[in-house]
Amino acid sequence: MKITQCTKRFHKRIAVDRLSASFDTGVIGLLGPNGAGKTTLLRCICGIYKLNEGSIEGAENGVGYLPQQFGMFRALSVYQMMEYFASLKKIPKHAQKDEIERCVELVHLSDRLSARISTLSGGMIRRLGIAQALLGNPEVILFDEPTVGLDPEERIRFKNVVALRRHQGITLISTHIVNDVEAVCDTILILNEGHLVTSGTSHQIAQLAYGKVYMLSEDQESNLHGLFFVKDRVEEDGTSYLRVLSPDAQPGKQIEPTMEDGYLCAIKNY
Amino acid sequence: MCHQKLLKELSIFRPMLRKMGAIYFVPHLFLYVLIPLLGIGYMLYHQDVESIRGLVFYDFQKFIPFMSIWWVLFGLNDYVEGDSSELLRVYKHSLLPDFWLIFGWYILHVVILFLIFELLLANYWGDFLLIVTQSLAFAGSAFCLLCVTRTLMVPFLGMLLYEIFAMLSNFGALAYVNLFSLQRMRGVSDFIIPYSIVLAVSCILPFLGDFFFQKRK
Numbered sequence: 068m069k070i071t072q073c074t075k076r077f078h079k080r081i082a083v084d085r086l087s088a089s090f091d092t093g094v095i096g097l098l099g100p101n102g103a104g105k106t107t108l109l110r111c112i113c114g115i116y117k118l119n120e121g122s123i124e125g126a127e128n129g130v131g132y133l134p135q136q137f138g139m140f141r142a143l144s145v146y147q148m149m150e151y152f153a154s155l156k157k158i159p160k161h162a163q164k165d166e167i168e169r170c171v172e173l174v175h176l177s178d179r180l181s182a183r184i185s186t187l188s189g190g191m192i193r194r195l196g197i198a199q200a201l202l203g204n205p206e207v208i209l210f211d212e213p214t215v216g217l218d219p220e221e222r223i224r225f226k227n228v229v230a231l232r233r234h235q236g237i238t239l240i241s242t243h244i245v246n247d248v249e250a251v252c253d254t255i256l257i258l259n260e261g262h263l264v265t266s267g268t269s270h271q272i273a274q275l276a277y278g279k280v281y282m283l284s285e286d287q288e289s290n291l292h293g294l295f296f297v298k299d300r301v302e303e304d305g306t307s308y309l310r311v312l313s314p315d316a317q318p319g320k321q322i323e324p325t326m327e328d329g330y331l332c333a334i335k336n337y
Numbered sequence: 338m339c340h341q342k343l344l345k346e347l348s349i350f351r352p353m354l355r356k357m358g359a360i361y362f363v364p365h366l367f368l369y370v371l372i373p374l375l376g377i378g379y380m381l382y383h384q385d386v387e388s389i390r391g392l393v394f395y396d397f398q399k400f401i402p403f404m405s406i407w408w409v410l411f412g413l414n415d416y417v418e419g420d421s422s423e424l425l426r427v428y429k430h431s432l433l434p435d436f437w438l439i440f441g442w443y444i445l446h447v448v449i450l451f452l453i454f455e456l457l458l459a460n461y462w463g464d465f466l467l468i469v470t471q472s473l474a475f476a477g478s479a480f481c482l483l484c485v486t487r488t489l490m491v492p493f494l495g496m497l498l499y500e501i502f503a504m505l506s507n508f509g510a511l512a513y514v515n516l517f518s519l520q521r522m523r524g525v526s527d528f529i530i531p532y533s534i535v536l537a538v539s540c541i542l543p544f545l546g547d548f549f550f551q552k553r554k
Contacts, residue, residue, distance in 0.1 A: 114427065115423060115427060115553065117553040117554065129428075130427065132427045134423045137420050137421055137423065137424045138415075138420030140352075140356035140415070142355065142358035143352060147352055148352075151349065151352040154348040155429055157345060
């Protein structure tokens with residue numbers, strides 16, 4: 068997939084600004100704060116939005132898509148709903164049953180095939196949304212905030228499903244939850260205010276915060292100066308410690324950065 | 338190839354009707370309960386067959402064209418508004434086949450009603466083309482408005498208001514913008530002027546609606 072100078076404006080507001088990127092087969096994470104342009108970019112890729120400038124190649128053969136918010140037809144059963152999506156995705160009738168069972172199994176909803184959508188919980192509907200995106204094993208799958216409303220076990224299951232697809236096509240996951248992308252994504256793109264800030268592997272992103280993460284005791288807080296961001300407060304052996312990100316030298320000891328540290332440094336331009 | 342395409346569209350069509358739940362049966366209530374009951378009432382209280390035919394003909398105009406918007410609006414509204422529209426729009430690029438399938442399905446129901454009345458009172462097929470044209474005008478306008486406004490309320494209320502207008506103001510200059518006919522169709526000439534123009538415009542409306550549906554933001 069190749070995105071070239073992709074620009075999307077809504078009146079005077081620029082949601083995505085001259086963004087270029089290219090992806091090979093694998094799992095790609097789109098990370099960014101709220102309003103960074105992640106959803107707009109996904110909508111441009113799947114054809115909901117028309118680009119103002121630029122082009123997107125590689126999604127012409129149809130995509131699997133899970134939007135941030137979506138509704139299902141409450142009067143239908145899980146199987147009927149999946150059958151409907153299978154028909155929309157033009158999966159041949161004779162192959163639909165096996166394909167539906169495969170996808171429903173992946174999201175752990177096999178025992179709910181005959182249940183009405185109206186009886187499902189929010190998390191189950193989310194899983195059904197993931198299952199419909201997987202139907203037909205499309206070359207490109209776009210997940211927008213896929214783990215919202217999922218319990219920890221189902222989050223792990225989702226990560227495993229994504230990991231299974233690693234060599235089968237492009238899977239794009241948009242989220243602002245760093246943990247969701249850290250474990251499964253081969254490449255991570257960080258977006259902020261419509262711009263691509265940086266991209267790389269989770270290790271490369273973490274290294275953006277190298278030498279900028281400090282651990283100091285709470286009584287040293289008053290000595291902090293310049294630009295800094297208190298990321299965490301932890302209690303250890305009865306003493307409170309602060310985990311601080313800063314581009315300036317600070318009191319306390321420097322520690323090994325995590326990907327979340329790297330992400331925050333990229334967003335805050337440290 | 339065309340046959341396969343039709344089969345694919347039919348496989349989407351069935352769940353689309355099913356997802357409406359109980360409201361799917363509202364046109365059935367009008368077509369197969371209300372209209373026949375009114376017809377039986379006319380037969381019981383009127384002696385003159387021609388006046389019964391006239392009353393039934395007016396009921397046809399009152400209920401059949403308006404009910405043609407029901408499945409179009411409630412079957413297709415998920416593609417244009419609400420939580421599911423974003424997802425459905427990714428997978429569905431045109432609503433034109435769905436519109437024609439829904440409309441065809443509705444007309445099939447109307448044919449059954451006409452068959453019933455043909456058996457009871459005879460001499461109704463002359464009006465059939467008029468009712469189909471009026472139904473297409475209602476359904477096409479509702480579909481077009483649905484795609485343009487992307488909300489169910491505007492086409493529904495718009496068509497309801499037009500229905501009330503058509504029932505109450507079929508006289509003077511207002512008759513020119515009223516689809517309802519005061520007299521039954523006794524020959525082709527009754528239909529051609531002015532309904533051939535209405536039919537032609539009504540055929541264009543679904544295409545216009547689909548153009549707006551396909552238009553991306």
